[in-house]
Structure formats: C-alpha cells, structure tokens
Amino acid sequence: MDQKNRSAKIITKVVLMLSLVSLFTDVASEMLYPVMPIYLESIGFSIVLIGILEGLAEAVAGLSKGYFGKMSDNLGFRLPFVRWGYFLSALSKPxxxxxxxxxxxxSARTIDRLGKGIRTGARDAMLSAEASAQTRATVFGFHRSMDTLGAVMGPIIALVFLYFYPAHYKTLFLLAFFPGLTAILITFLLKEKPVATRIHKVRTSFFDFFRYWKTSPKFYRGLVIGLLLFTLFNSSDVFLLLRLKESGMDDTYTIGIYVFYNLVYAIAAYPLGILADKLGLKNIFIAGLAIFAMVYGGMSISSGMIGFILLFFLYGIYAAATEGVSKAWISNLVNKGDTATAIGTYTGFQSICSMLASSIAGLLWYQFGSRAMFLTTSLAVLLVIIYVALLKSDKDINMA
Known part of the structure; x- marks a missing residue:
C-alpha cells in the first residue's frame, strides 16, 4: 500500500497530462511514419530529395532545441513553449x-520539426520539476512509456486504414490532425508553475546555448560528450529495418517488427526508470549501451526470423534503459533554472550528431556492406561504455 501511494505521488497530474500529450502526438506522427517515403515518392520526390528534406527538418529541430530551451529558462515560462510546439506539429500534418x-x-516538414524544437526543453524541464533527484528516472521512464505507446498505436491505425482504403495517403494525413489536436487540448488542462526568479527582459541570442556549454558543470559536459559520442554511432532505425529487408523479409513483417520493438520499449521504459532510481542512473544507462552493442553485433551475423525477433526485443530494452534515463541524469546535474537549457543543448547537439551518424552508417554500408557497418558500430559503442564507466562526479544530485 505504501509503495502504491509513493508511486501515485511520483506520477503527478502534470506528469500524466504531459505523457498523454506525447502519446497522442506520437499517434499522429507514427500514423504517417510507415507511409511517408511512399507518399513523397508518389508526389514526385526522389530518394535524394527525401534525404535532403529529412536532413533539413532534423537540422531545424536540432538547432532550435537549445535556443528555445534557453529562452524558456530566461523567461521563466514553460507552458507557452509546450503549447506552441505541439500546435505547430499538429498543424503540419494536414x-x-x-x-x-x-x-x-x-515548409510543412520544417514546421513539424520546429514544433519539436520549441517544446522539447520546456516540456522536459516541466517533467524534471515534478520529481526529485531520487525519482526523475521514474518520471522520465513513465513519460517514455506513454510516448512510445503512441508509436505502437500509430502504425497499427495506419495499417488498418490502408487495408480498407489503399493508397489514400492524403486522407491519412488529414486524419492525423485529430490526435494532434487532442494533444493540444490536453495542454489547456495544465497550469503554469513559477520556474525561478529570472530577469524576464533578458534577450535570448540564438547562440546562447553555446555560451551555456562553457559555463555548465564540468560533469555535465563530460556526460554529454559521452552521450554524443554514442549518438555518432547510433544511426537511424531505418538501417535496422533495411537489414530485415536485405534478409528477405516482406513489408508486413518489417512494419510488424517495428511495432513489436516499440511495444517492448513502451512496456519496459517505466519499470526500468524505477529500477534506475534504485540501482543508479549510470548503472542502468551503461547496461543499456551494452545491450545496444549486443544487438548491433547480432545484426552483423543474424539472418533468421527468430534471431531478428530476439534482437528487436533487446533493442526495445536498450531504448527503455537509456532515453529517459539520460534526461533524468542530466536534470540531476544542473541548476533547476537551467534545466530546459541543459536538456535543449544536449538534444540539439544530439540531433546534429544523429544526422552525421546516419551518413557514416550509410557510407560504411555502401563501401563494406551491412555486416561491417553493424560490427563497427558495436565495437565503437564498447569504447563509449568504457568512457562513460570512467566518468566520476562528486555531485551526482540536483544542485537546486
């Protein structure tokens, strides 16, 4: 009973509402994920143009996360950034x-990613403010579970719709607006809480988050460097799906295993967040990286259905053990008034490194084959694990 009451206090109304907002937004986004390349090709986009489109969109999201995170901290507001960010993403679908x-x-794709850039730092700062240093991984884990549940529901809705209405892609884009609209309406159930005493008239420069990097805590910089090194080798999940296709799997199986991975991720993120708060964020994060290295090593040798199912199951565990935990860890290392800046700076650099990662992976695949790419990535991540394991901090708790 005590444990139940304790959990109820950890998952506050704000945490629940923000998690529902992310769930419905991800339903909208993931409804379109399986059909986006097909739709773009159907309206005349070449593979090269699709690549440029996605690269530009991610660059906008990446560079804007740090800027809007810093602006949120400077102004002392979170909710307006959250609402506008989700509104722009919902608007981009129709x-x-x-x-x-x-x-x-x-323009539409850029607006979608700009919305993500506007909301990410402020939303994660709101989640962080609802927790203590001892419960942040639980809070972020619950949010990731709900968010990823939307990534399970979205593709299923799309597959069912396209089964009955084949090639009605435009209608699907219009339908995706409604879960996005639901997400926006939920944000109006939230109330703004004072963040900290800030100088509200301070102007935010686009490169202020670079300046924050210079003045941020030493261990924060060391941790983020490790996270970014990992990101440089953590290429798009598209390469995992391409590996399935290369092995002879059909489209239905490929989409199905993508849904399976997200389901594992959704189920595991919350309990692994609780476990991280008990056993240590660093321990669970390193375990997640080790599982990632195992998955990529396995991808270099596996060719059977059972093997791939097991690897994608482990991949879901890896994601659950790292995504929310990394943000909780960062939140525990910085002043409360700088939370949005710290997370925005990290996720901004992360977006840029993600683009480079996919380019590196694509080059390795093209020059040496898929097996070499996956094996190289696995070995590189083992070095990242050593780096993170050697990181030491005298102050691994929130300084606020």
Whole structure:
C-alpha cells in the first residue's frame, strides 16, 4: 500500500497530462511514419530529395532545441513553449496533404520539426520539476512509456486504414490532425508553475546555448560528450529495418517488427526508470549501451526470423534503459533554472550528431556492406561504455 501511494505521488497530474500529450502526438506522427517515403515518392520526390528534406527538418529541430530551451529558462515560462510546439506539429500534418509542390512540403516538414524544437526543453524541464533527484528516472521512464505507446498505436491505425482504403495517403494525413489536436487540448488542462526568479527582459541570442556549454558543470559536459559520442554511432532505425529487408523479409513483417520493438520499449521504459532510481542512473544507462552493442553485433551475423525477433526485443530494452534515463541524469546535474537549457543543448547537439551518424552508417554500408557497418558500430559503442564507466562526479544530485 505504501509503495502504491509513493508511486501515485511520483506520477503527478502534470506528469500524466504531459505523457498523454506525447502519446497522442506520437499517434499522429507514427500514423504517417510507415507511409511517408511512399507518399513523397508518389508526389514526385526522389530518394535524394527525401534525404535532403529529412536532413533539413532534423537540422531545424536540432538547432532550435537549445535556443528555445534557453529562452524558456530566461523567461521563466514553460507552458507557452509546450503549447506552441505541439500546435505547430499538429498543424503540419494536414499541410502535407493540401498542396504537393516541393517548397510547400519542405515548409510543412520544417514546421513539424520546429514544433519539436520549441517544446522539447520546456516540456522536459516541466517533467524534471515534478520529481526529485531520487525519482526523475521514474518520471522520465513513465513519460517514455506513454510516448512510445503512441508509436505502437500509430502504425497499427495506419495499417488498418490502408487495408480498407489503399493508397489514400492524403486522407491519412488529414486524419492525423485529430490526435494532434487532442494533444493540444490536453495542454489547456495544465497550469503554469513559477520556474525561478529570472530577469524576464533578458534577450535570448540564438547562440546562447553555446555560451551555456562553457559555463555548465564540468560533469555535465563530460556526460554529454559521452552521450554524443554514442549518438555518432547510433544511426537511424531505418538501417535496422533495411537489414530485415536485405534478409528477405516482406513489408508486413518489417512494419510488424517495428511495432513489436516499440511495444517492448513502451512496456519496459517505466519499470526500468524505477529500477534506475534504485540501482543508479549510470548503472542502468551503461547496461543499456551494452545491450545496444549486443544487438548491433547480432545484426552483423543474424539472418533468421527468430534471431531478428530476439534482437528487436533487446533493442526495445536498450531504448527503455537509456532515453529517459539520460534526461533524468542530466536534470540531476544542473541548476533547476537551467534545466530546459541543459536538456535543449544536449538534444540539439544530439540531433546534429544523429544526422552525421546516419551518413557514416550509410557510407560504411555502401563501401563494406551491412555486416561491417553493424560490427563497427558495436565495437565503437564498447569504447563509449568504457568512457562513460570512467566518468566520476562528486555531485551526482540536483544542485537546486
């Protein structure tokens, strides 16, 4: 009973509402994930143009996360950034279906990613403020579970819809607006809490988050360097799906195993967050990296259905053990008034490194084959594990 009451206090109304917002937003986004490349090709986009589109969109999201995170800290507000960020992402879905010429599609996709950049730091700071240093991994784990549940529901909705209405891609884009709208409406159930005493008239420069990097805690910088080194070898999940296709799996199996991975991720994120708070964030994070290295090593040798199912199960465990835990860990290392800046700076650099990672992986695959790419990544991540394991801090708790 005591444990139940303790859990109820950890998952506050704000945590629950923000988690539901992320769930519905991910339903909208993941409804379109399986069909986005097909839709873009159907309206005349080449593979090269699709690559440029996604690269530009991710660059916008990455560079804006640090800027808007710093702005949120400077102004002392969170909720306006959260609402506007989710609003822009919801608006971008029907925009993709209204017109099909390239400039418009580029604009719609960029608006979607800009929305992510606006909301990420402020939202994660709101989640962090609802927890203590001893419960942050639990809170972020619960949020990741709900968010990823949307990534399970979205593709299933899309598959069912396209089964009954094949090739009705524009209609699907229009339908995706409604879960996005639901997410926005939920944000109006939240109330703003004072963040800290800030100088509200301070102007935020686009490069202020770079300046924050210079003045941030030493261990924060050391941890983020380790996280970014890992990101440089953590290429897009598309390569994992391409490995399935290379092994002869059909489209239904490929999408199905993607849904399976997200389901494992959704189920495991919350309990692993609780476990991280008990056993230590560093321990669980390193375990997650070790599982990642195992998965990529396995991808270099596996070719059977059972093997791939096991590897994607482990991949879901890896994601659950690292994504929310890393943000909780960062939150525990910085002043409360700098939380959005710290997380925004990290996720901004992370987006840029993710682009480089996919380029590196694609080059390795092209030059030496898929097995060499996966094995190289696995060995590189073992070195990252050693780096993170050697990191030491005298102050591994929130300084606020």
């Amino acid at each position: 925009m993709m279906a209204i017109f099909t010429f390239p400039a418009w599609i580029f």
